[in-house]
Amino acid sequence: MKSEEIIKTSIICMTIIIGIMMINNKFSTSLNYSSTEKHQLQTLNVQGKGEVSITPDLANLKIGFSATRPTSKEAQDSVNLKVAEAQALLKNFSIKTEDIKTENMSINTDYDYESGKGRKINGYTANYSMHIIFRNLDNKSVKELEKLINQLTNIETVNIESIDYDVQDKAKIFTQARELAMKKAKQKAEELAKLGEVEIGKPVIISEENGLEPFFFGNNYSQSNTASSGEEGQSTENSNISLGQLKISVYVNVSYQIK
Numbered sequence: 001m002k003s004e005e006i007i008k009t010s011i012i013c014m015t016i017i018i019g020i021m022m023i024n025n026k027f028s029t030s031l032n033y034s035s036t037e038k039h040q041l042q043t044l045n046v047q048g049k050g051e052v053s054i055t056p057d058l059a060n061l062k063i064g065f066s067a068t069r070p071t072s073k074e075a076q077d078s079v080n081l082k083v084a085e086a087q088a089l090l091k092n093f094s095i096k097t098e099d100i101k102t103e104n105m106s107i108n109t110d111y112d113y114e115s116g117k118g119r120k121i122n123g124y125t126a127n128y129s130m131h132i133i134f135r136n137l138d139n140k141s142v143k144e145l146e147k148l149i150n151q152l153t154n155i156e157t158v159n160i161e162s163i164d165y166d167v168q169d170k171a172k173i174f175t176q177a178r179e180l181a182m183k184k185a186k187q188k189a190e191e192l193a194k195l196g197e198v199e200i201g202k203p204v205i206i207s208e209e210n211g212l213e214p215f216f217f218g219n220n221y222s223q224s225n226t227a228s229s230g231e232e233g234q235s236t237e238n239s240n241i242s243l244g245q246l247k248i249s250v251y252v253n254v255s256y257q258i259k
Helices: 002-039 072-090 142-152 171-195
Strands: 043-054 058-069 100-114 118-134 159-166 200-216 245-258
Touching: 043 171, 043 200, 058 072, 058 142, 072 100, 072 118, 072 142, 118 142, 142 159, 171 200, 171 245
Parallel strands: none
Antiparallel strands: 043 245, 058 118, 058 159, 100 118, 200 245
């Protein structure tokens, strides 16, 4: 009898414990759900774009020299003479030494391939690339840049590879574009909130994308000058450069809390 009573009592206790655990679990789930619902933020997400156009005040000029000769030394010496000529020319302009940089130097072997005879060394080609930074550029000093290019193209075998423009101090311009982007984002959010008959609070998430892109280049200049049968080493045309403008763009993604 005592054994049967002990078993019955144990079963009753276990049933009570299981029941209490199930009630607690249900209550806890309900509380968590209610808490999540209560603290879940409803947001209005918008994007604003700020654009500022500005005249560039810096030019990056890239030039190159090359020469092919029977030996690597002759090829290198020939290029070095042209580089020295360009460096002497640059001293006549307001360009700092640190703004004249060597970008690349190389010597390559040129081969001739004959059927059944394999390859034969035809000569050596030396290459040299120079990067010149022209600062404090404006509509007046751009004439100096044109003059520089015209004189550089009088050097035999020079190659004017490219000119691109930039802004020396972009921080102030980016700040202006950023302020404009935030203003437009807020304006858009307020318009949408009014249409949706809701009120918005402060931003809860803000992210930014930015970039500097060419809006207009007067010339993306590229010119090669090689010796001809006429006037050896003389440029056949003058450069005519327009600065155009750069466009700095900032995009902001803003999430406003809906009250």
